[in-house]
Amino acid sequence: MTAQEGSGRESKNLPARELDPAVERLVRESFDKQGLMRLLGAAIAEVRSGEVSIRMPFKPELSQQHGFFHAGGTSSIADTAGGYAGLTVFPRGSAVLTVEFKINLIAPAKGEALLAVGRVLKSGRTLTVCQLEVFAEQAGKRVPVAVGQQTLMCLNEPGTRISA
Amino acid sequence: MTAQEGSGRESKNLPARELDPAVERLVRESFDKQGLMRLLGAAIAEVRSGEVSIRMPFKPELSQQHGFFHAGGTSSIADTAGGYAGLTVFPRGSAVLTVEFKINLIAPAKGEALLAVGRVLKSGRTLTVCQLEVFAEQAGKRVPVAVGQQTLMCLNEPGTRISA
Amino acid sequence: MTAQEGSGRESKNLPARELDPAVERLVRESFDKQGLMRLLGAAIAEVRSGEVSIRMPFKPELSQQHGFFHAGGTSSIADTAGGYAGLTVFPRGSAVLTVEFKINLIAPAKGEALLAVGRVLKSGRTLTVCQLEVFAEQAGKRVPVAVGQQTLMCLNEPGTRISA
Amino acid sequence: MTAQEGSGRESKNLPARELDPAVERLVRESFDKQGLMRLLGAAIAEVRSGEVSIRMPFKPELSQQHGFFHAGGTSSIADTAGGYAGLTVFPRGSAVLTVEFKINLIAPAKGEALLAVGRVLKSGRTLTVCQLEVFAEQAGKRVPVAVGQQTLMCLNEPGTRISA
Numbered sequence: 199m200t201a202q203e204g205s206g207r208e209s210k211n212l213p214a215r216e217l218d219p220a221v222e223r224l225v226r227e228s229f230d231k232q233g234l235m236r237l238l239g240a241a242i243a244e245v246r247s248g249e250v251s252i253r254m255p256f257k258p259e260l261s262q263q264h265g266f267f268h269a270g271g272t273s274s275i276a277d278t279a280g281g282y283a284g285l286t287v288f289p290r291g292s293a294v295l296t297v298e299f300k301i302n303l304i305a306p307a308k309g310e311a312l313l314a315v316g317r318v319l320k321s322g323r324t325l326t327v328c329q330l331e332v333f334a335e336q337a338g339k340r341v342p343v344a345v346g347q348q349t350l351m352c353l354n355e356p357g358t359r360i361s362a
Numbered sequence: 363m364t365a366q367e368g369s370g371r372e373s374k375n376l377p378a379r380e381l382d383p384a385v386e387r388l389v390r391e392s393f394d395k396q397g398l399m400r401l402l403g404a405a406i407a408e409v410r411s412g413e414v415s416i417r418m419p420f421k422p423e424l425s426q427q428h429g430f431f432h433a434g435g436t437s438s439i440a441d442t443a444g445g446y447a448g449l450t451v452f453p454r455g456s457a458v459l460t461v462e463f464k465i466n467l468i469a470p471a472k473g474e475a476l477l478a479v480g481r482v483l484k485s486g487r488t489l490t491v492c493q494l495e496v497f498a499e500q501a502g503k504r505v506p507v508a509v510g511q512q513t514l515m516c517l518n519e520p521g522t523r524i525s526a
Numbered sequence: 527m528t529a530q531e532g533s534g535r536e537s538k539n540l541p542a543r544e545l546d547p548a549v550e551r552l553v554r555e556s557f558d559k560q561g562l563m564r565l566l567g568a569a570i571a572e573v574r575s576g577e578v579s580i581r582m583p584f585k586p587e588l589s590q591q592h593g594f595f596h597a598g599g600t601s602s603i604a605d606t607a608g609g610y611a612g613l614t615v616f617p618r619g620s621a622v623l624t625v626e627f628k629i630n631l632i633a634p635a636k637g638e639a640l641l642a643v644g645r646v647l648k649s650g651r652t653l654t655v656c657q658l659e660v661f662a663e664q665a666g667k668r669v670p671v672a673v674g675q676q677t678l679m680c681l682n683e684p685g686t687r688i689s690a
Numbered sequence: 691m692t693a694q695e696g697s698g699r700e701s702k703n704l705p706a707r708e709l710d711p712a713v714e715r716l717v718r719e720s721f722d723k724q725g726l727m728r729l730l731g732a733a734i735a736e737v738r739s740g741e742v743s744i745r746m747p748f749k750p751e752l753s754q755q756h757g758f759f760h761a762g763g764t765s766s767i768a769d770t771a772g773g774y775a776g777l778t779v780f781p782r783g784s785a786v787l788t789v790e791f792k793i794n795l796i797a798p799a800k801g802e803a804l805l806a807v808g809r810v811l812k813s814g815r816t817l818t819v820c821q822l823e824v825f826a827e828q829a830g831k832r833v834p835v836a837v838g839q840q841t842l843m844c845l846n847e848p849g850t851r852i853s854a
Contacts, residue, residue, distance in 0.1 A: 602760065
């Protein structure tokens, strides 16, 4: 099976577009509604067109059994960064939904904070694919701790708008 | 590229083994050290040989922007259930590490609670593959909301023991 | 991010439906147009509602460097089995497209033949998720050699019909 | 679950190393033993330290039902490119094994040829993670058609050597 023409997955030439301040506001307002991000202590670090970064400082409540960041927290901010990266390139009034993601944990997630970066690789009418990267901040250095790939869906239907 | 003989991924005939109570204790003690599980309000529901279930009741702090369970929470308990399912079939003194996982979110994660089930599909000397399923409890019914697949690594090296 | 209501991913109660002979014909005609399946020597073993099996006998042209089945062949028939499993539950006139798949190679793929089974786990208006399994036939036994998970897209647009 | 220290996944500072001609020869000799690559008409385009490219010209035998490249062929060369990229950074005498891979098909795979590029993102003692990209050559342009992520295993055991 392979993608066909007319499938609505044509690229929209997304790079290098200036980010509309209204889009950044939309992303930040939506993020603020996510109870989980607040519980984890995560915050948006940067919003650009097709790229969103989320930072999560360490606290013991985020640990796994050995005291490092739990992969669940790592995955949570990676998924969220990718989702909002997608939202920045969607048409106004759209909502974003994670179809699936895959993540490799490539190094111990330890340090003062984690920084997740989601970046749109390809955006189509219905589906968008993002690259996910998570770095640990260790004494001023950024060490890659996870890499992933994510598929998002753009919803344009009435009743699925992110903001009222 | 394909798996070769002598690769240490031979199956260990895992099913139908009785679970040693010491293994269940090991799993529960390790789980209790995970700050993130406590933060999310997740608890072990069941430990069997090669299968672990984790339950997480809904609270607003677990939500995404529309009020449902955030996929990050869903993924966190799925990853943890798979990891401990693997640990139940590892040799004593081993530690478990998630190499990677992939998850599809197949329905809105809403309901009174989520139940994640991790199940060992194949266990080898070094690597173990688990199936992940997450169900939402909705008015007494269990609705599948996510399915995934996970690769674990078994660590036998000194200094990586899960419990002292 | 998590699936929302109204997203068009509602299940269609797919199991236990009788397979319309016209659907089986559609699947077989489409399969016969795949040059790659002929090149690999693969054939449809069975078509059921929501489940398709494809069998590929061993020949040296399918090998990797150690003489076993190459993971590329394993993946090719797994992807195709899942794609057609999806097609059996799509509305008439639809075409199927693989969005993505993930596959774990869990044992050496050696034997007289490989059998790939694709099975629909969840089908929605736009997206369908399949489970993929590949078995090696070794002296009368079926040994699991790969497991995977696949996301399909259903295309209903004019001009994307599978058969004329 | 999260990676721990002492897990054998420490990076080996792989970039910018000159490629030993003996390693390139090893890769090419191993590739030539793959029946499937010959059947598909694929050839190694380039071997660098931590990066291998494979090119596959179009022929009707590689098609899916709509006449484009079948995703199985796309995946086959992507997996192989990643596997040999890994092998270039492994210790001498090692063999490579694909643990798992995930691939998103982001555009119709049509054109004169496909070019798959596998690139090592992180290499450890046991496991290595690669990025996979596939481009279609269309009238002199390179169009991305697939992106993926792959986990490899390095085998050092006697009897698993790639070359005699």
